[in-house]
Amino acid sequence: MKKDLARVFFLCAVTLLTTGCWDYTEIELRDFVVGAGVDAVEPKVIVITEMAKSTGTGQEAEFRPVVLTTEARSLTSGAHNLANPSGMEIFWAHAQVFLVSEEVAQGGMLTILEPIIRARDLRSTMYLLVAKDCTVEEVFKSKPPLLTGVSQHLTSIIRLSAISADFVPQQLWQFTGDLAAPGISATLPAVELVHEGGNLMPVVRGAAVFKLDRMIGWLSKEETQILALLKGESEGGFFVMDTEIKGNTTAITYEFRGSQLKTKPIVDGERVEMKVSLSLQLGVAGTRGADVDFSDPAVVRGVEEQVARYFTRRIRDFLRLIQEDYNSDILGFGRLLWRREPATWRKIESDWDAVFRGLPVDVEVDCRIAFTGFRAQPIKMRN
Amino acid sequence: MFFWKRAKGEQPKTRDLDRLSTSLETNLKWLRSNLFADDDTIVYRRFKTKEPTRQCVLIHANNMTKHEFLSDYIVRPLMISSLPRELHGQRLIQHITEQVIQSDGATVFSSYEKLAEGVVAGAGAVLVEGCNLGISVDAQGWEKRSVTEPQTESVVRGPRQGFTEDLGVNVSLVRRKILSPELKVRMMDVGLQTRTKVAIMYVEGIAPKELVDEVFQRIERIETDAILESGYIEEFIRDSPNCPFPTIGHTERPDRVAGKILEGRVAVLVDGTPFALTMPFLFVEAFQANEDYFHHWMVASFHRTLRYISFFLTTSTPGLYLALVTHHPQLIPMSLSISIAAARKNVPFPAMVEVIAMGLVFEILREGGVRLPKPVGQAISIVGAIVLGEAAVGASLVSAPMIIVVGVTGVAGFVVSKLNDTAVLIRILLVFTSAVLGLYGFLFGIMGIMVQLASMESFGIPYLSSLTSLTIQGSKDTVIRLPWWRMVLRPRHLAPKNRERLHRQSRSKTK
Known part of the structure; x- marks a missing residue:
């Protein structure tokens, strides 16, 4: 009994004396x-x-x-x-x-x-x-x-x-x-x-x-879309692109349904190059009622090629902006080099701003229409 | 009375009065003036045998015996028989026992003490003129409650039998479940005044001999004058008597007792109470219900898990609430912490006072409702729920979240009914440690309780055993219950020598 009391007293003493965080506030x-x-x-x-x-x-x-x-x-x-x-x-x-x-x-x-x-x-x-x-x-x-x-x-x-x-x-x-x-x-x-x-x-x-x-x-908002894509943080969102199908130009709304990004530094002696491959999965969200038949493989292939070209152009513009105008490596190309090619990075680290400004970036975009909503064919009105 | 006098220290003059006299009148006089003085329930029935006439007396306690039995099988045979003239003393008594009295239980005694013991326990004592010996005939007969479903352990599915206050009935209820000669029942008398009959039941070959001996020794060591309920014995023989966690189980159900002793435990049944004791009692048993074994094992496992969660809730909710609200609001989601702050805005008391006061009110309501007659008890709960809860929030005496905390605490407590009273004490401890040191104090309290539990034993078996078991076989009947055909072995600690519960043949059949 005495031992128990001593134990309880010891526990209480330790609890109260060895702590400094009395933080009771209503x-x-x-x-x-x-x-x-x-x-x-x-x-x-x-x-x-x-x-x-x-x-x-x-x-x-x-x-x-x-x-x-x-x-x-x-x-x-x-x-x-x-x-x-x-x-x-x-x-x-x-x-x-x-x-x-x-x-x-x-x-x-x-x-x-x-x-x-x-x-x-x-x-x-x-x-x-x-x-x-x-x-x-x-x-x-x-x-x-x-x-x-x-x-x-x-x-x-x-x-x-x-x-x-x-x-x-x-x-x-x-x-x-x-x-x-x-x-x-x-x-x-x-x-x-x-x-x-x-x-x-x-x-x-x-x-x-x-x-x-x-x-x-x-x-801008549009440039940030590319930033999100190239940082691999884009999972959704829509964009409208003028698409040429069988001679007609239609504004089609596309939906991002997923993307895979691969950024790879290529070191060849003194020469450093980045290779960005982006693979997009898109859904068709609307064609404004235009006569576009997505069940036709040729149409789909045409659309995919145009979207790939469109994004290649936008990514090139974006890279020019951050490399030449801002000269700020917000995509982390340097960090990628530091991780994958530490020896090269150590050589160019002190001079990275200048290297980044002139860094050749090979952009490759691959696009796939993965989903056309609940319709593949256009809605035809009676004549 | 005799025992009273002995208890007061007035020893009877043993040498000349302890033994019966040959004179019937001397015996009766002594009984009336000393042993049964001032006791009007003792009946002295005088009668004579046929030629050669001998004076006889039947002594019994009114309402403790079966009157018809005494008349038909003791008085009548004696009255119509003629005892041979040449027989005297011991031979005469032997003749009466063997050839006249028609009863299965008859013992010969020679002392007043034995006579009194028999009479107060419901036997009829026969004295014959000229003999210094008497015959005690078992004729117990008194009012018994019938076997009904126990109030405290009702089941949805399962037997509806419960123990009664009669030890003989209780032993037979268990015996009928285990029809094996291995089931042993040993009787003891405990209590200098009450002489309460105690039956110790176990299955030989499963229960370890050391455990049975230990139970015997502990009960033998009890020196008290009264055992009125099994709780008396529990308190005398239990381990860790100062810890509120139970180390001896009690139950009103014969099927439970049978299940426990078949796992190697020992049961102690006490005359005069429907509550039997089982030992050793481990922590996991508080979360087991007999219905677990009748339901599908997944359902049973779910119910068990619920009980563990409820035990955590009932012990910890007020402490955690207090710790989070007063010390760590950053751990509560933002909108909740703001709404708790809004709810507590006009409450005049600190959160700690609120928690303690509401906990106290809840316990008062519970204690008030438990022992009242049912209709009044309901009134109490209505007053408690509506008047105190609703009005207290309306009057800004307590905040609404506090009512929820008290409600969760209370309801969860009823789920683990075996530990409900223990949970109250733990809850109070955790409220204090949390109020002083927040979550740090809360964990400190939990650690203290765990240290205490881990250091406890029940009849030599670690209190937390099987809960802390690392073997698969040892964990099959703990938080979860696996199907019977998976529980091949008995609990390792309880039945170390005879572990196999499922025979190999039936095992292979089930596969």
Whole structure:
């Protein structure tokens, strides 16, 4: 009995004395940050947060997004200053999106990201986005049509990335990983404001191109589709292409139903070349009622060839843009060399920017119409 | 009474009064004034035999005996027989026992103590003038409850028999299930005052001899004056008496007892209670129901899994809720944590007080309902569910999520009825550790309980055995139950010497 008591006492003592995390806080005394962003760094950091405040209790409880803005010398102190207007303990672990303005992105992301990565209660699965042609505050104060709160709206759009190729989502850990890894540059999806029923509504499309931690330019929605394809992250989405069939030109809508990407470095002595082979599986989503018979193998073959040519052209354009205009290796060709041909990479690593600018890339696109919907033949009207 | 006096330390004057006198009147006088003084239920029936007339007395306790039996088979034969004049003393008594009394159970006694023992246990004692010996005839007969389905262990499918308060009936119920001479029943008397009859049942050749001896020794060592229920014995002989986890099983069902002793356990049946004890009792048994063995093995395995999950829920839900809400809201999905925050907004008490108070209210309601007559008990549960739950949320005294937590805890507790009371204590422990240290404290509490369980034994067998078994044969009847034709061997710890349960011939037939 005495032994038991001693054991219990020992357990209690160990539990209480060897730990330092007494963190008991009532849940209703916390304010949940669901999204945050930074508009400016110099001269003062402007921190914008969106919080989910509840109004009413029990079954009548509703969430109202509240946007609070503070200015401070640093991001951390700015975040702490929020406790004053909020009146509650600020709880960051539920923050899902983090936005930066174009100006902040151009000035360098590291000043902003360093305290975020250091903080113990922020998640590295937060989505990073760049506000295009507007400030972060404007984004957070815009009105998404259905969902309550901009952060929730943005998160649900990002979750759709599997079926939309308009953007490539990036989480905090992916972005910082790309900053540190050799031979790759980072991109972030862009947020724009569009008019919708008299209100401004945020949409995610396009991408911001980075070189190290500084943003150097934008990619349009169409260019981002190619980016997603060449990063192997495109699983869905539609595109319209003017297709010539039996002498007639028809705008046909195609659907991505899958793609296989093979990127391979070819080293021949001093000469380095990349070989990109892309194999597309497409579905036909609509022909605007045109007289196209997909049960005819010749038609299908013709369409496949045209789509392959079309994508080869778009990929060449895209490569020219990133190699010559931006000179930023956002596809990670360098990283591929580092992995597959480490000896060659060591030789050209210090001179990679110049090598990348003139790197010959052999593009090969193969296309297959895998699915034509529930009809292969056109719908014929009676004469 | 005799025993009272002995218990008080007043020893009877043994030397001259312990033995019966040859004088019938002296004996009766002594009985009336000493042994059965102030006891109006003792009947002294005087009668005479035929020529040559001899005075006889039949002594028995009213309502403990079958009156017709006493009249037909003891009094009448004696009255109509003529005892040979030349027979005296021991030979006379022998003649009466062998040729007059028509009963299968008759013993000769020579002391007052034996006479009293027989009479209070429902025997009829015959004294004859001129003899210093008496005859005790078994004539027990009292009101018994009939064999009905037990209230605490009802089944959907399975036998509807339950033990009664009568030991003889109970032993026969088990015996009828195991028609083998290997089934052994050994009787003991326990309790200085109550002299309660205890039957120890086991199957020879399956139950290890050491286990049977150990049970015997432990029961023999009991020195108490009363055994009114098998729980008394359980508490005297169990291992780890200070731990709330049961180390001895109890059941009201003969089929359960039969099943247990066929696996090599020992059962202890106690007169006066329908609850039999089985030992050793392992942790896995708390999650087994006899119906598991009557249903399809997949269904049974599913039910068992449910019981384990329910045990986790009933012990851990309040602690986990508290840990997550007060220490780690980041582990709750965002929308849920916001809605919990909204629900708790106007509640004046900290979450910890809320959890403890609601847990207490639930236990009060349960305890209030258990022992009340059924109609009143229902009223209590209605008051509990509607008035306290609904009104408390309406008045913002507790939050709605808390009601769900208490509800889940309570309902899950009823699934594992054998550990329900133990679960309450574990729950309280985990609530405290979680409130202080969050999930860290919760895990600390779980680890403490696991250490305790792993260090426990029941009659020399590790308490967690077969649950922690790494062999396939050892795990066949634990969280899952495999079909009977797969359970070739008996549990290794319980029946180490005679392990084969399924004979080779029938095994090959099933394949």
